[in-house]
Amino acid sequence: MIHSEEDVEMNDLRQKIIGLTETSHRKSYYPQLKEQINELSIAMDALQESENKYRTLVENVNIGIIRTEPWEGGRIIQANPALCKMLGFENEDELLNYPVEGIYLHPEDRAELMDKLKQLGKIKDHKIKFKVRDGSTILCSLTLSAQYDSDGNIKFVDGVAEDITEKEQKAEALRQANNKLNLLSSITRHDIVNQVMVLEGYLLLLAEKVKDPEQLELIQRMKGNIRSIDKHIMFTKDYQEIGIHAPEWVNLRAALKDAMVSLDNSLVDIHIESGSYMIFTDPMVRKVFYNLGNNVVKHSRAEHLYITTDEQDDQLLVVFQDDGIGIEDKKRLFKKGSSSSGYGLFLSKEILSITGIGIREIGASGEGARFEIIFPQGQYKSVQ
Structure with a gap:
């Protein structure tokens, strides 16, 4: 109340x-x-x-997550358990307020990263060496992003760090092993080629002395076998180079022109009418283009070869169309050692498959061959 x-x-x-x-x-x-x-x-x-x-x-991801102050002498504000373990600390409390420069093997690297971050706002997959608490070092892939205040100043920096030390060590060991294998293969191939040349020379001398037709026929067959051996040796050289270099963005039109320049255009008129594209592929894609053009020159009996591009169903088709006799038997077209194309089409398919690029032949017999190289979405982009 x-x-x-x-x-x-x-x-x-x-x-x-x-x-x-x-x-x-x-x-x-x-x-x-x-x-x-x-x-x-x-x-x-x-x-x-x-x-x-x-x-x-x-707290549960296996990669390090860190938040730091952006300025020189800045401190670590937040760190997840994975980062603490990566740097040799028992828990987050031990790492908090730790100077950021202290985790870098070379403290000046951090200053360079901050300058770059101020310009770009983000740094992705930068390789950097961190110093572990026990004095050892690790190689990390570091991604940084800047967080800004209302005045547009960086108030703190968020980072994601992945320890790639073991991965890089394995990759380097694999590179060394491949280099040794390639060197051994190259030396062995060189020695075999030399012996084949000597053998071919002996057969030429023998053919000058032999008069019997049957024996001459046998010598000719042996010469054919030698040429086949030489062809196999060259195939091993080409195949060895597949996948050695990392895929890269290649200017399609420039690559086509480079590949076609060594072909005999007195036999076939080559028309390059492709669009302006960059393609993501093995650098040996030029050999694919050359093989397709060379097959037309050697086997098609065509007068013209048209190289065009066509976008359909989120794919880019690079089309090689000739006006020759076409291909009747397509069953062994991309098989190793198929009769007419030899190893060229097999190699071409292998090169393209490294980056998931397809190839097919859909021409009608008697109406010319039509090869289509199929670049999926994300592996080509239009350029001006």
Whole structure:
């Protein structure tokens, strides 16, 4: 029960504020206020759930996550367990407020990264050496992104670090093994070629002395076998080079022109009418283009070869179309050692398959051959 005037005034004020008195014009707003409070409560619960999921993810991933101050002498603000373990610390508390430069093998590297980050706003997959607490070093792939305040200044830096030390060691060991194998293969191939040349020379001398037709026929067959051996040796050289170099973006039109320049265009008119594209492929793609053009010159009896491009169904087709006799038997077309194309088409398919590029022949017999090289989405882009 209210006894004083002051109590009456306070109660009246309270009722007006929350809109509960019958006379208050704010009473009608109470349901809306209640609904807004409920919505806010739901949003807060969702935010808390999202934060819990984020924290669980950060704490359980196998890559290091770090947040630091951006300036020189800045400190580590946050680090997940994976980063602590990576750098030899027991827990986050030991790493917090640790100077950022202290985890770099070369502290000046951090200053260079910050300068670059100020210009770009993000640095992706930068290889950097970190110093572990016990004095050893690790090689990491580091991605950094800048977070800004309302004035556009960097307030802190978020980073993701992956320890790639073992991966790089294995990759280097594999490179060394491949280099040794390639060297052995090259030396062996060179020695075999020399012996084949000597053998061919002896056969030429023998052919000058032999008069019997049957014996001369046998010598000719042996010469054919020698040429076949030489062809196999050259195949091993070409096949050895597949996949040695990393795939790269190649200018399609320039690669086509480079490949066609060594062909005899006195026999076949070559028309390059491709669009302007960059293609992501093995650098040996030029050999693929050469093989396709060379087959037309040697086997098609065509007068014209048209090289065009066509985009359809999120794919880029690079089309080699001639006006020759076409290909009747296509069953062994891309098989190793198929009769007419030798190893060229087999090699071409192998080169393209490294980066998931397809090839097919869909020409009608008697109407010319039509080879289509199929670049999937993401492995080509139009350029001006």
